[in-house]
Amino acid sequence: MASSQEQITALLQQHDDNIQAIGNKVLNNIRLTKEDGVYLFEHGELSILGALANYVREQKHGDKTYFNRNFHIEPTNVCVFSCKFCSYSRLYKNRDEGWELSIDQMLDIVKGYDGKPVTEVHIVGGVHPKMDLKFFLDLIAKIKEHRPDLHIKGFTPVELDYMFRKAKLTTEEGMKVIHDAGLQSLPGGGAEIFHPDVRTQICHDKVDGDGWLAIHRAAHNLGMHSNATMLYGHVEEFWHRVDHMDRLRQLQDETGGFNTFIPLKFRNDNNEMSHLKESTTIEDLKVYAVARLYMDNFPHIKAYWPMLGRHNAQMTLSFGVNDIDGTIDDTTKIYSMAGSEEQTPTMTTTQLVALIQQAGRVAVERDTVYNEIKVYEKGYTEDEPAMSLN
Ligand code: V47
Ligand code: SF4
Numbered sequence: 001m002a003s004s005q006e007q008i009t010a011l012l013q014q015h016d017d018n019i020q021a022i023g024n025k026v027l028n029n030i031r032l033t034k035e036d037g038v039y040l041f042e043h044g045e046l047s048i049l050g051a052l053a054n055y056v057r058e059q060k061h062g063d064k065t066y067f068n069r070n071f072h073i074e075p076t077n078v079c080v081f082s083c084k085f086c087s088y089s090r091l092y093k094n095r096d097e098g099w100e101l102s103i104d105q106m107l108d109i110v111k112g113y114d115g116k117p118v119t120e121v122h123i124v125g126g127v128h129p130k131m132d133l134k135f136f137l138d139l140i141a142k143i144k145e146h147r148p149d150l151h152i153k154g155f156t157p158v159e160l161d162y163m164f165r166k167a168k169l170t171t172e173e174g175m176k177v178i179h180d181a182g183l184q185s186l187p188g189g190g191a192e193i194f195h196p197d198v199r200t201q202i203c204h205d206k207v208d209g210d211g212w213l214a215i216h217r218a219a220h221n222l223g224m225h226s227n228a229t230m231l232y233g234h235v236e237e238f239w240h241r242v243d244h245m246d247r248l249r250q251l252q253d254e255t256g257g258f259n260t261f262i263p264l265k266f267r268n269d270n271n272e273m274s275h276l277k278e279s280t281t282i283e284d285l286k287v288y289a290v291a292r293l294y295m296d297n298f299p300h301i302k303a304y305w306p307m308l309g310r311h312n313a314q315m316t317l318s319f320g321v322n323d324i325d326g327t328i329d330d331t332t333k334i335y336s337m338a339g340s341e342e343q344t345p346t347m348t349t350t351q352l353v354a355l356i357q358q359a360g361r362v363a364v365e366r367d368t369v370y371n372e373i374k375v376y377e378k379g380y381t382e383d384e385p386a387m388s389l390n
Contacts, residue, residue, distance in 0.1 A: 078090055106143075158207050158212075172221075193244050216255075227259055262304055284312065
C-alpha cells in the first residue's frame with residue numbers, strides 16, 4: 001500500500017518531462033501551479049496520479065480514513081432557483097409535487113435519534129420563499145434546546161445569501177446572527193463551478209462564485225469551519241476545474257477555515273442536463289487524485305459514497321481520499337433522484353468500517369471538526385442493532 005519516494009521516483013522515469021517535474025514538486029512539497037493542474041488533467045495517467053496522490057494522503061494521514069455518524073434534514077425541495085443539473089427541486093408554482101417540513105416535523109426527525117450516538121445533523125435543501133431567516137433561527141434554537149451536544153452543520157451560501165438579502169442583512173451581519181443562534185459549520189454545497197462561463201450555463205440565477213466565497217470567508221472569520229465541493233463532469237473544461245480549486249486554495253491560504261474538499265460527480269438522471277454523458281470511473285479517480293495534489297492546504301479530501309456508489313468510493317481511498325462521510329439514511333434524496341446507484345443510501349457502522357478495512361485502511365470515527373472519537377480494530381461488529389443512519 002505505502003508509496004515510498006523511491007518507488008515514485010522510479011515510476012516517474014516512465015513519464016514525460018512535465019509529469020516528472022510535477023511529480024518532483026509533489027515529492028518536495030512544492031505547490032503546483034494552475035498550469036501544472038491543467039497538465040495533470042490533460043496528460044496524467046491514472047497510475048502515476050494515483051501513486052502521487054496516495055503518497056500525499058499517506059504523508060498527511062497514514063492509513064487513517066475518517067467517517068462520522070450524522071443524519072440529514074432536508075427542510076424542503078421547493079426552490080426559487082432553476083439549476084439545470086438539479087433532479088430534486090420543484091419550483092414554487094409546482095410545490096404540491098414537493099415537500100415542505102414544519103419546524104415540529106424537523107424536530108421529530110431530531111428526536112428520532114434520541115439515545116443514538118450521532119454527533120452531527122446536516123441541514124440542507126431548496127430555497128423556499130416562505131422559509132426565511134427567522135424560521136431557521138427558530139429551528140436551530142429548538143434543535144440546540146433539545147440536544148445541545150449535536151453539532152449543526154447546515155445551509156449553503158445559496159440558501160444563506162437568499163435569507164440574508166430578504167432580511168436586509170449584510171453577509172457578515174447575517175452570518176453572525178445565525179452563528180449566534182447555534183449554527184456551527186457550513187457544508188460544501190452550492191459551489192458547483194465558480195467560473196462565470198460555466199455558472200451562467202448551469203445555474204445562472206443563484207449566488208455567484210464571489211458571493212459563495214464571501215459567505216465562507218465570513219463564516220471562517222467567526223471561527224466556524226466549512227467544506228467545499230466542486231460539481232464536475234458536465235460542460236466544464238479542465239481549466240475551469242483548476243480555476244475553481246485555485247479560488248478555494250487562495251481563500252484557504254487567507255483563513256484556514258476549510259476542513260474538506262469534496263468533488264461531486266455530475267449524475268444525469270431526471271434533470272435538464274440529462275443529454276450529457278456521465279464521467280467514467282477513471283475520470284472520477286483522476287479528479288480525486290488531482291484534487292489531493294492541487295489542494296495542498298486542505299487537510300481532507302472526501303468521497304461522498306451515496307453519490308459515487310460504495311464500491312467506487314472504496315477505490316478512491318487509493319487515490320488521495322481520506323474521508324468517506326458518514327452513515328446516511330434515506331432522508332437524503334439529492335442523489336437517489338439524480339440517478340445514483342444508491343437508491344436508499346444506508347450503511348451501518350459495521351458495513352462502513354468493513355468497507356474501509358477491506359481497502360487496507362484504518363477506520364476512524366470523527367466528529368464534524370475531525371476530533372477522533374474512535375479508532376476501529378479489525379473484526380469490529382456493532383453490538384447494538386444496525387442503525388439506518390450514517
Ligand atoms: O451543491 C445537485 C450537488 C450539492 C446533482 O459538506 C448534484 O459534508 C451531482 O454539497 N449530480 C449538495 N451532484 C450536496 C453537498 C454535500 C453532500 C455531502 C456532504 C457535504 C458536506 C456536502 O449536490 C449541490 C450540487 O453540487 N448536486 N444535483 C447532480 N445531478
Ligand atoms: Fe435549488 Fe439547490 Fe436544486 Fe439549485 S441545486 S435548483 S439551488 S435545490
